[in-house]
Amino acid sequence: RKEVEQDPGPFNVPEGATVAFNCTYSNSASQSFFWYRQDCRKEPKLLMSVYSSGNEDGRFTAQLNRASQYISLLIRDSKLNDSATYLCVVNYGYGQNFVFGPGTRLSVLP
Amino acid sequence: DGGITQSPKYLFRKEGQNVTLSCEQNLNHDAMYWYRQDPGQGLRLIYYSQIVNDFQKGDIAEGYSVSREKKESFPLTVTSAQKNPTAFYLCASSMGDTAYEQYFGPGTRLTVT
Numbered sequence: 001r002k003e004v005e006q007d008p009g010p011f012n013v014p015e016g017a018t019v020a021f022n023c024t025y026s027n028s029a030s031q032s033f034f035w036y037r038q039d040c041r042k043e044p045k046l047l048m049s050v051y052s053s054g055n056e057d058g059r060f061t062a063q064l065n066r067a068s069q070y071i072s073l074l075i076r077d078s079k080l081n082d083s084a085t086y087l088c089v090v091n092y093g094y095g096q097n098f099v100f101g102p103g104t105r106l107s108v109l110p
Numbered sequence: 111d112g113g114i115t116q117s118p119k120y121l122f123r124k125e126g127q128n129v130t131l132s133c134e135q136n137l138n139h140d141a142m143y144w145y146r147q148d149p150g151q152g153l154r155l156i157y158y159s160q161i162v163n164d165f166q167k168g169d170i171a172e173g174y175s176v177s178r179e180k181k182e183s184f185p186l187t188v189t190s191a192q193k194n195p196t197a198f199y200l201c202a203s204s205m206g207d208t209a210y211e212q213y214f215g216p217g218t219r220l221t222v223t
Binding site: 041046087097 | 212
């Protein structure tokens with residue numbers, strides 16, 4: 001079993017749609033969690049950190065369920081420039097080990 | 111402007127040659143990392159360093175070497191021992207505490223023929 005797994009995708013949604021991505025992690029010792037977005041042939045960029053209480057940033061909402069070892073990202077009112085690959089990242093807290101999921105590709109269509 | 115720089119953006123080498131990729135950060139971050147990304151694949155950790163003069167192997171360190179003589183710099187050498195060196199190489203840094211996120215440089219695309 002992979003340490004961090006994500007929805008395989010790709011997700012093709014119309015502009016204005018709401019889309020949710022799921023991520024599961026296998027190591028219960030995980031301490032911090034993040035969502036990154038990566039545009040084609042570019043570096044990953046931090047979208048948001050994920051806190052235990054859940055957090056929201058504009059159209060983006062992240063949730064963490066430690067009991068189920070599950071993280072989610074909800075994007076409301078999708079825009080064309082939301083098209084990217086979304087990476088789930090987990091830090092286990094030792095050796096500065098950030099573990100990246102394989103990513104879920106989103107295409108927002110006009 | 112604070113950030114991470116990588117150079118060059120594109121690099122072409124002949125098989126059998128060693129090549130060194132540059133990574134510099136002025137964020138005063140303690141930890142630095144090198145990842146490799148192949149087309150359509152996720153990021154894989156090559157090496158990381160938590161402090162100056164110390165570094166650890168990641169999941170795919172074979173055929174690579176690093177040094178960390180200065181806090182700001184973490185160069186990666188791709189040696190001729192690396193079987194499939196053509197890839198997108200990404201450098202990142204973080205504060206060094208587990209709560210803090212990583213920031214990435216723009217990457218170097220290495221093509222070896």
